[in-house]
Amino acid sequence: MPGYESDRFVGLSVADIQELSCSICLNVFRDPVVSQCCRQTFCRDCITDWLRENAACPYDRKTLTVNELHKPPRVFEVMFGKLEIKCQFSSNGCPSVVPLDQLSQHVDSCPYDASKCGKCFCEQTSGHDCIQALLALNRTANNEIKTLNLKLDSYMTRVLYAVNIPQPSTSIPVSIESILTTARSERFNAVIFGCDMKDDFRHKVLVIVAEELMNDIQLGKVCKNIVHKLDQKFGGYWNCICDHKDGVSRYFTYLNGSWIRCKIGQLTFDIYK
Structure with a gap:
């Protein structure tokens, strides 16, 4: 899309318009970008379309690619965004003059857009x-x-x-009952691999894990019970993944937040929110 018609801007002198005009479409810049070779500014669409057919900058004729186009300096973007411009529906009667960086927001809800309903702003059809x-x-x-x-x-x-x-096992299979028995005996001696919880909160989570290890013989249900208790006590949704030598068992929902990874016996728990 070419640049903005210069007569839509309020308070720009002829000299200002010349300085802020694209040398391809001759209108005031729309989404300006700067070429790497000569630091000349163009409308993004104008220079992109040009480079589809040409391999050189239209200003100094040096080799130029789309990857060598960059945003203008921040100070220019701020100054440019403050320019005052008439609404594109001024011919329909819209009296609004808004800063350029607020134009899109205004146009989306402009009641003078004849293609949209003035009440619901949906597309106007028969x-x-x-x-x-x-x-x-x-x-x-x-x-x-x-x-x-x-x-x-x-x-x-x-x-x-x-x-x-399932991961291939290189050792003699160990029963779940044996793994749970070991974990229960070590339930208060968790080895922490990683954690972003505060100490007191981490302690409360590990207490819940220790309690639930004693309440069921199926790892899936252990994980499920840990999740439910964490949800009830701290709000949820919590997740619990239990990994052991012979595979993975889990109760899974997901969101992001606090997490801890710990090992109890042969069981590795990933608990997170």
């Missing part, structure tokens, strides 16, 4: 009904959310599958 238009917009948003959730579920399935692949 027989437009605001309620139906908003319902359609809501359905579209819900469909997009469902699509994203499906992608997320697929991603998490792949992650869980990768983590749950």
Whole structure:
């Protein structure tokens, strides 16, 4: 998209317009970028389109690629963003004059946009009904959310599958009962591999782990009970992953936050929120 028409700007002199104009479209810069070779400024779209057909800068004819275009200095961006510009719907009667860096926000909700309804700001079509238009917009948003959730579920399935692949064992198999017996005897002697919890909070979490090790003979249920108790006591959603010699057992939900990795006997726990 070419630059802004110069007559839309308020308070710019002829000299200012010349300084702030793209040498390709001859309009005031839109999304300005600077070439590496000659430090000349262009509209991003203008110079990008130019370089699709040419291998040289249009200003000094030196070799130039899109990767050699950079943002202008911060001081220029700030100054440029403060320029006052008329709304693009001024011909429809919009009287607004806004700073350039607020133009997009204004245009999105401008009541003078003839292509949008002045009440609901949806696209204006033949027989437009605001309620139906908003319902359609809501359905579209819900469909997009469902699509994203499906992608997320697929991603998490792949992650869980990768983590749950049994590792080849080079030692004599040890029964879960034996592993649990060892862990129970060592439940108050956890070895901490990593933790971002404060000492008192870490102690409370380890006490819950020690208690739940005594309450079930299935590691999956141990993890599940640890998660439920942490959710009830500290708010959730917590996660607990228990890893041992013969595989992985877990109860899994996910969010990010506090975490601890510790080993009790032959069991390694990853607990996080």
